[in-house]
Amino acid sequence: MRQINIHPAWLRATHWINAVSVLVMITSGWQVYNASPIFPALRFPASLTLGGWLGGALLWHFAFMWLLVGNFALYLGLNLATGRLGRKMLPLTPRLVLRDLYAALRGKLAHDDLSHYNAVQKLAYLSVIVDIIVLVLSGMAVWKSVQFPLLRELMGGYDRARVVHFFAMSFLLLFFIVHVAMVMLVPRSLLAMIRGR
Amino acid sequence: MNLKRKTGPQAQAELLDAESIIKDARRELAAPMRRLFGKRLLTLGSLSLLSGCELKDGNSVNTMLQKISFFNDDVQGWLFDPKKLAPTYPESMITRPFPFNAFYDIDQVPDVDPDSYRLKVSGLVSGKRIWTLPELHALPQTSQVTRHICIEGWSAIGKWGGTTFSSFLKMAGADLSAKYVSFQCADEYSTSIDMPTALHAQTLLTFTYDGALLPPKYGFPMKLRMPTKLGYKNPKHIIEITVTNTYPGGYWENQGYNWFGGA
Numbered sequence: 001m002r003q004i005n006i007h008p009a010w011l012r013a014t015h016w017i018n019a020v021s022v023l024v025m026i027t028s029g030w031q032v033y034n035a036s037p038i039f040p041a042l043r044f045p046a047s048l049t050l051g052g053w054l055g056g057a058l059l060w061h062f063a064f065m066w067l068l069v070g071n072f073a074l075y076l077g078l079n080l081a082t083g084r085l086g087r088k089m090l091p092l093t094p095r096l097v098l099r100d101l102y103a104a105l106r107g108k109l110a111h112d113d114l115s116h117y118n119a120v121q122k123l124a125y126l127s128v129i130v131d132i133i134v135l136v137l138s139g140m141a142v143w144k145s146v147q148f149p150l151l152r153e154l155m156g157g158y159d160r161a162r163v164v165h166f167f168a169m170s171f172l173l174l175f176f177i178v179h180v181a182m183v184m185l186v187p188r189s190l191l192a193m194i195r196g197r
Numbered sequence: 198m199n200l201k202r203k204t205g206p207q208a209q210a211e212l213l214d215a216e217s218i219i220k221d222a223r224r225e226l227a228a229p230m231r232r233l234f235g236k237r238l239l240t241l242g243s244l245s246l247l248s249g250c251e252l253k254d255g256n257s258v259n260t261m262l263q264k265i266s267f268f269n270d271d272v273q274g275w276l277f278d279p280k281k282l283a284p285t286y287p288e289s290m291i292t293r294p295f296p297f298n299a300f301y302d303i304d305q306v307p308d309v310d311p312d313s314y315r316l317k318v319s320g321l322v323s324g325k326r327i328w329t330l331p332e333l334h335a336l337p338q339t340s341q342v343t344r345h346i347c348i349e350g351w352s353a354i355g356k357w358g359g360t361t362f363s364s365f366l367k368m369a370g371a372d373l374s375a376k377y378v379s380f381q382c383a384d385e386y387s388t389s390i391d392m393p394t395a396l397h398a399q400t401l402l403t404f405t406y407d408g409a410l411l412p413p414k415y416g417f418p419m420k421l422r423m424p425t426k427l428g429y430k431n432p433k434h435i436i437e438i439t440v441t442n443t444y445p446g447g448y449w450e451n452q453g454y455n456w457f458g459g460a
Contacts (some may be wrong), residue, residue, distance in 0.1 A: 036349035054349060055453035062455065063265040145346065146283045146425050146460045147276050158344060158352055 005196040006115045011084070012193055014075035021068040022132075022172065024050060024060055029169060031057030038166055065139065072132055092122045114192045128175045131168055138165040266455050273457040279393050283424035283460070286342045291407065292353035297414045298428065300386070300448065306413045307383040307434050314418055320439040324370030330418055334404055336360040336368075341399060343424035345431070346460050357422040359403030363396040371440045379445035380421060383434035388447035390423070390430060391457065399424050430458040
């Protein structure tokens with residue numbers, strides 16, 4: 001019997017490249033944040049940051065932004081072009097999310113079919129896609145607040161663009177933690193993302 | 198490998214060994230998923246180990262990052278719109294007190310004597326090369342309230358007054374087709390900018406802050422103010438301006454800050 005791939009090769013490749021670039025962007029971003037914390041009480045431990053100092057972290061950040069954006073554009077483009085996004089993520093209604101969330105909390109949400117996402121997964125995956133878009137746009141507003149006036153005003157000015165960038169990072173981090181925890185609960189999903197089935 | 202045929206108890210023991218090995222192998226083959234999982238985890242693990250020691254300190258990695266930073270200079274040069282203006286603000290929005298920032302503490306701010314001060318203009322210029330302060334103060338003056346954005350992330354709004362840098366360059370007979378304008382400062386700071394930014398309408402050679410003579414902590418006797426660039430690109434206590442086609446770098450740029458530093 002021929003085994004059906006749950007995840008096509010392009011999806012697995014873009015997923016892992018995204019994972020690496022997101023980790024580099026977050027850890028170098030924390031080093032940049034530490035140079036002038038938005039919330040004085042919050043600093044990231046140096047051992048978790050990348051770059052060694054502000055200048056080094058910015059070199060990483062502004063190098064991997066190209067990988068993140070290029071890879072993300074490829075991921076989104078192929079998802080749309082192949083129709084995979086709609087097929088995998090829809091239908092999605094608040095009712096379905098509540099139903100699956102309730103089932104998950106009672107421990108009754110089945111994971112036997114990895115090719116099918118439950119509504120909570122769909123919501124999480126779509127949200128993180130939107131979140132990365134917000135991260136990139138707010139990052140562009142911080143990076144080039146004079147050259148991208150529309151983006152700057154959309155974010156509510158330079159200072160607020162930094163805050164938007166920070167909270168978009170926080171959401172991505174939260175997603176990452178829950179995502180990895182779920183993978184540990186269902187290790188087969190890690191295998192599927194590596195070898196496709 | 199020893200292919201010689203053996204007999205006796207020794208051969209029997211080897212046969213048993215072979216059987217158990219085959220049994221083990223069969224069991225391993227029965228669990229391909231687990232095997233693969235472990236193998237790949239190991240690969241991921243070693244990858245992350247690699248990033249721990251080699252990626253951070255490796256010279257080749259630094260070279261690659263620096264190359265991308267130079268590429269980012271080109272991208273920013275291409276993105277830079279000479280006609281696009283940075284936002285200006287009402288005076289009521291000025292940040293008070295405006296933060297002091299330098300690579301040294303406030304008690305080490307250089308003490309420049311206004312009487313003996315001379316601004317030197319060098320490199321690809323055909324006009325006046327030595328300027329006194331009264332001569333500079335006599336130039337047409339304008340002022341603007343703009344946001345100063347620091348590479349660290351914070352920003353502050355301030356009001357700087359002085360003469361438009363593009364008209365000063367023209368007056369000094371600078372070669373406006375040159376690539377760079379570089380600055381040497383009394384505090385041994387240095388930086389350099391691209392010609393399009395030097396000619397931008399909001400790039401001012403400033404002598405005042407908030408309507409008063411520029412105090413030492415903000416860069417007496419003059420600061421080049423560019424709201425289109427990050428703070429470290431705005432030199433204070435300037436003593437020499439050079440127009441050149443040779444990449445001049447700068448104090449922070451030579452340590453890894455991006456050269457273009459555009460906002």
